[in-house]
Amino acid sequence: MIVFTNFRDSAEVVTNALKDVDNVSAIRFVGQASKYKDKGLTQKEQAEIIGKFRAGEYNTLVATSVxxxxxxxxxxxxxxxxxxxxxxxxTIQRKGRTGRKRAGRIVVLIARGSRDEASYWxxxxxxxxMLKTMSAMRKSESVSHAPGWKQKQVQAQEQNQKQLGEFSGEGLVVYADYREARSGVSDALEAMGVSVVMQRLEIGDYVPSDRVGIERKTTADFLTSLIDRRxxxxGQIADLARTFERPLLIIEGHDLYGQRQIHPNAVRGALATIAIDFGVPIIMSGDDNETAAMIAAIARRExxxxxxxxxxxGTRSAMMLPEQQEYVVSAISNxxxxxARNLLKHFGTVAAVMSASREELMTVELVGPKTADRIREVASGEYKG
Known part of the structure; x- marks a missing residue:
């Protein structure tokens, strides 16, 4: 029996679990690349494992895409x-590992209500x-053509067609935060041949090299973060910019300006702050497949x-004093x-901002009557909690 898993971590878990099963002798079979805390198998070790599997010393091979x-x-x-x-x-390649000399069985485990169902269908x-296309191609081959037509067609196809290796992600490794497992990006990366190592990442969602850290937000997540200060x-963007030489934000999805009843100027202001104040480039992506393709391209380049x-x-840092001061002032609605930064630069301290009069507040750039009134209400209003 061969058990296929998408990740090395899963292969390790399955192999260890099978050790307690009677009449099962399982061995883990992975690629040659060494990854974080996971040394790959040498070509000699791989050959030895396959030899013992053929000989019956092991009756279960727990393998990744290799x-x-x-x-x-x-x-x-x-x-x-x-x-x-x-x-x-x-899927076809995996199925092809059985049924060589006698009838074989294929079993696919699916967690109900999870992304597994979507992946399967x-x-x-x-x-x-694909099978329908192949059937149509076979039918077309029966059609007669002029002498030499077939040869010229094949030659043209061979000249224009890229080889499989040009698309392969063989040897590429990307670290992904384990909370991204449900996003579909990790599955898409694996389908492209990129090895995904799931870890708990303190900063960022994907790490394709020692200098690149990627934060991924769906449009819904991004807009929610503008409303919910928790x-x-x-803070995430600041940590990303401090930790990585090449930080990157990917915003995935559509209708960035048409959701959640947030004014487009507020969205543009947030994007400008991220790009200009924090120096973090922003890439827009249509869906998880497009995000995966971009991450794979970055990994290949790096x-x-x-x-x-x-x-x-890198670990998530505590906010520095200026960031804490900006956080306190920006906690006021509107x-x-x-x-918040303009107010602190003008008055110097949080206390001075809170004690300033309405007229003094309105002398600050971008602070109008409504904002000034709101600050005075929060600073001097009686607590009724």
């Missing part, structure tokens, strides 16, 4: 997907479409073109990050 192609083990009569994958090619739909958007390593570093 076993999807190139293995010829006729005795394998069961392939189990620990979780489905949204790729018809990889996406793969099934793509596989069905989300600490600017790891293959620039020969940079993937390294985790006061954003920029206005």
């Amino acid at each position: 076993a999807e192609e190139g293995l010829d083990i006729p005795s394998t009569d069961l392939v189990l997907f620990y979780e489905p994958i949204p790729s018809e090619i990889r 996406i793969s099934a739909r793509k596989e069905s479409k 989300r600490e958007l600017f 790891q293959q073109d620039n020969k940079r390593e993937v390294a985790l570093h 006061i954003g990050h920029v206005v």
Whole structure:
């Protein structure tokens, strides 16, 4: 039996769990690349494991994508997907590991109500479409053509068609925060051949190199963070900018200016603050597949073109005094990050801001009558909690 998992961590968990099962002798089979706290297998070690599996010393191979192609083990009569994958090619490759000499079985485990269901049906739909396309191609081959037509067609296709290796993410590694497991980005990265290592990341959601840290926000998350100050958007961005040489924010989704009844100027102001004040570039993405493609492109540029390593570093920092002062002032409704900074630069202290008169407050740039009245109400109003 071969058990396929999408992640090395999952392969380790499954292998350890099978140790307690009677009549099961399981071995973990992963790629050669060494990752954080996880040393890969050498080519010699891989060959030894396959040899022992063929000989029956191990009857269960718990493998990642490295076993999807190139293995010829006729005795394998069961392939189990620990979780489905949204790729018809990889699904077919996995299925092809069984049924070589006798009938084999395919079992796919799906967690009800989870992304597993979507991944399974996406793969099934793509596989069905591919089979229909292949059937149509076979029918077209029966049509007669003029002499030499077929040869010229094949030559043209070979000249224009990219090889599979040009699209492969072989050897690429991306660290992802474990809370991103449900986003679909990690599945899409794995489908592109990128090895995803799930970790608890203190800062950022994805780390494709030692200098690049990526924070991912859906449009809904981004807009919610502008309303709910507990989300600490600017605190996250500040940590990202301090920790990584090349910080990046990816905002995923559509209709950034048409949700949550937030004025477009407030959204533009937040984007300007992130890009100008914090120096963090912003990339817009249509969906999780587009996000994954962008992260894979960055990983390829960093790891293959620039020969940079993937390294985790940095912890979430406590806010510095200026940030705490800005946070206190900006906690008042209708006061954003920029206005809070203007007030503190003008008056010097939080206490001076709170004790300033309405007229004094209105001398500050971007502070109008309503904002000044709100500050005075908060600073001098009686507490009735």
